[in-house]
Amino acid sequence: MTELAIETHGLVKVFGKERAVDGVDLAIERGGIHGFLGPNGAGKTTCIRMLATLLRPDAGTATVLGHDIIRAADEVRSLVSLTGQFASVDGDLTGRENLRLIGRLFGYSGPQASHRADELLGAFGLEDAAERQVKKYSGGMRRRIDIAASIVVTPELLFLDEPTTGLDPRSRNEVWDIIRAMVSTGTTVMLTTQYLDEADQLADRISVIDRGKIIAEGTSSELKASVGSGSLHVRVMDRSDRAAAKAILERELGVDVVESVDPQALTAAVEASGPVTRALTALEGARIELAQFSLGQPTLDEVFLALTGHPAEDSDSDEEAAA
Amino acid sequence: MSATTETETALAKESKALQTSAIVSALASTPRPQRPGPLSTSLTFGWRALLKIKHVPEQLFDVTAFPIIMTLMFTVLFGGALAGSTQDYVQFFLPGIMVQSLIMITMYTGHTLRTDIEKGVFDRFRSLPIWRPSALVGMLLGDTVRFTIAAIVTAVVGLFLGWRPGGGFPGVALGVLLILVFAFSLGWIWTFLSLLLRSANSIMGVAMLIITPLTFGSNIFVDPSTMPGWLQAWVEVNPVSHLVTTVRDLMGGAPVGSSLPLTLLWSVGLVAVFGTLTMWKYRDPR
Numbered sequence: 001m002t003e004l005a006i007e008t009h010g011l012v013k014v015f016g017k018e019r020a021v022d023g024v025d026l027a028i029e030r031g032g033i034h035g036f037l038g039p040n041g042a043g044k045t046t047c048i049r050m051l052a053t054l055l056r057p058d059a060g061t062a063t064v065l066g067h068d069i070i071r072a073a074d075e076v077r078s079l080v081s082l083t084g085q086f087a088s089v090d091g092d093l094t095g096r097e098n099l100r101l102i103g104r105l106f107g108y109s110g111p112q113a114s115h116r117a118d119e120l121l122g123a124f125g126l127e128d129a130a131e132r133q134v135k136k137y138s139g140g141m142r143r144r145i146d147i148a149a150s151i152v153v154t155p156e157l158l159f160l161d162e163p164t165t166g167l168d169p170r171s172r173n174e175v176w177d178i179i180r181a182m183v184s185t186g187t188t189v190m191l192t193t194q195y196l197d198e199a200d201q202l203a204d205r206i207s208v209i210d211r212g213k214i215i216a217e218g219t220s221s222e223l224k225a226s227v228g229s230g231s232l233h234v235r236v237m238d239r240s241d242r243a244a245a246k247a248i249l250e251r252e253l254g255v256d257v258v259e260s261v262d263p264q265a266l267t268a269a270v271e272a273s274g275p276v277t278r279a280l281t282a283l284e285g286a287r288i289e290l291a292q293f294s295l296g297q298p299t300l301d302e303v304f305l306a307l308t309g310h311p312a313e314d315s316d317s318d319e320e321a322a323a
Numbered sequence: 324m325s326a327t328t329e330t331e332t333a334l335a336k337e338s339k340a341l342q343t344s345a346i347v348s349a350l351a352s353t354p355r356p357q358r359p360g361p362l363s364t365s366l367t368f369g370w371r372a373l374l375k376i377k378h379v380p381e382q383l384f385d386v387t388a389f390p391i392i393m394t395l396m397f398t399v400l401f402g403g404a405l406a407g408s409t410q411d412y413v414q415f416f417l418p419g420i421m422v423q424s425l426i427m428i429t430m431y432t433g434h435t436l437r438t439d440i441e442k443g444v445f446d447r448f449r450s451l452p453i454w455r456p457s458a459l460v461g462m463l464l465g466d467t468v469r470f471t472i473a474a475i476v477t478a479v480v481g482l483f484l485g486w487r488p489g490g491g492f493p494g495v496a497l498g499v500l501l502i503l504v505f506a507f508s509l510g511w512i513w514t515f516l517s518l519l520l521r522s523a524n525s526i527m528g529v530a531m532l533i534i535t536p537l538t539f540g541s542n543i544f545v546d547p548s549t550m551p552g553w554l555q556a557w558v559e560v561n562p563v564s565h566l567v568t569t570v571r572d573l574m575g576g577a578p579v580g581s582s583l584p585l586t587l588l589w590s591v592g593l594v595a596v597f598g599t600l601t602m603w604k605y606r607d608p609r
Contacts, residue, residue: 123345
């Protein structure tokens with residue numbers, strides 16, 4: 001079984017006048033976690049929904065685990081699972097009933113489905129909430145039952161659409177643990193996220209998508225390396241000093257200095273630490289007080305900015321779900 | 324603010340720590356079961372509909388209150404004027420009002436489906452390797468239970484008002500069965516509409532536009548012989564008229580005529596046309 005987990009050529013989906021997915025080519029190997037990173041409205045969800053056979057592409061071809069998503073949609077459905085951006089479990093039913101329902105639909109007998117439901121409720125720490133309606137669950141619990149529902153029958157490929165959006169940090173870490181546990185058993189996970197640290201933490205390889213097109217692909221380190229070896233972050237104490245500080249840094253470092261969304265912060269790509277020391281001394285000489293400075297690897301945020309020309313968290317674009 | 328934090332904490336206590344090792348073993352330990360057939364998956368979805376009735380019993384309000392109000396209102400209001408007495412009118416009217424009530428209730432199917440689609444749970448169903456129509460068939464089967472309750476309620480109210488069906492229990496039961504078959508078939512119009520239109524409210528609006536001529540433009544309330552010619556022509560072809568005639572004959576213990584095969588033919592036709600349209604739209608419902 002050497003075929004790729006996902007292979008697409010020129011995948012296109014048009015909603016009205018908007019090309020939500022505009023010629024996506026992917027070649028994703030089996031095993032591990034593949035991150036699909038992009039801001040809201042970039043086309044991540046639309047792409048995933050096509051691959052999970054929920055939407056029909058307007059152009060292009062795609063195979064999932066060697067099966068064509070249109071001609072062999074049924075085979076694809078039997079091998080993949082999808083956990084959507086919105087809870088894809090029935091809020092009126094209890095956690096246990098939801099899992100039993102999915103079990104029965106996969107062909108388990110009544111007792112087998114019950115057994116499987118209890119096994120999963122235990123593994124996901126939900127046995128005490130088993131008899132409660134899912135709509136009364138907390139956000140973190142709802143995510144757990146949602147993921148549990150996706151693995152009632154172990155999928156070969158699992159699509160997770162923004163699995164941690166709206167979760168508190170503790171629940172987010174739990175979801176990350178679940179995802180890592182699943183990958184350790186050989187399941188391939190394709191994860192969409194608009195959080196750069198999430199892709200950084202989890203994904204083996206990352207495809208960056210913006211306005212329906214893949215604009216970069218590689219490991220997190222490769223993407224970072226494409227922007228430069230390191231970056232200097234400076235936060236001035238008084239925001240009125242920022243313009244002056246920017247001028248000094250640009251003079252000393254000889255590179256472009258970028259003003260971040262934070263009105264006190266500046267960022268610059270640097271190759272060596274020598275000029276940095278001189279630049280900081282020059283700032284002190286100009287009596288510009290610094291709240292904070294650091295030198296490190298570029299963040300994915302900077303990568304995104306460098307690749308697209310606009311920041312990743314700039315999420316004022318239309319909600320993707322409306323598409 | 325503090326109240327929500329407290330509930331969150333209470334919930335967090337209830338959700339125990341994750342057992343990552345157990346998740347790993349749960350993933351490893353699944354023999355893939357035999358793929359179930361269309362009937363099995365449809366019945367499973369029917370079971371889901373029953374579970375929803377169990378958890379949200381309010382949804383039975385429409386199937387109980389609506390038939391009571393309709394039956395009482397029309398019999399008491401019009402009975403005297405139309406047939407001389409309430410007692411006489413109810414003999415003629417009850418099978419018709421049962422049809423009317425059930426047909427009105429069917430449109431909630433579309434409403435429910437649209438809500439389901441918006442909540443995202445249909446994405447899960449659509450991504451399963453099962454016979455595709457089963458989620459919808461199951462939903463309509465579950466609704467049959469609600470329709471049956473409505474039929475029983477109507478019959479009981481009728482008996483209180485003096486309805487004495489000549490066909491006895493078997494006749495009434497057969498009549499109800501025929502209405503259920505027709506209601507199931509009609510349901511496919513609403514499933515199609517709910518995939519076509521984007522809001523639950525617009526579905527109800529369009530459904531009313533379809534249901535009003537179907538029910539009021541029929542022989543439910545009065546004998547069509549006093550109607551103008553063009554209206555009689557419509558009543559003649561209206562499938563609801565055939566249904567009402569058959570149900571009246573069955574419940575009244577009279578021999579059934581050509582209206583029975585016509586009703587069944589209409590039912591098959593509705594499923595064939597709107598079932599196909601629904602499934603075509605179901606591939607890409609947004």
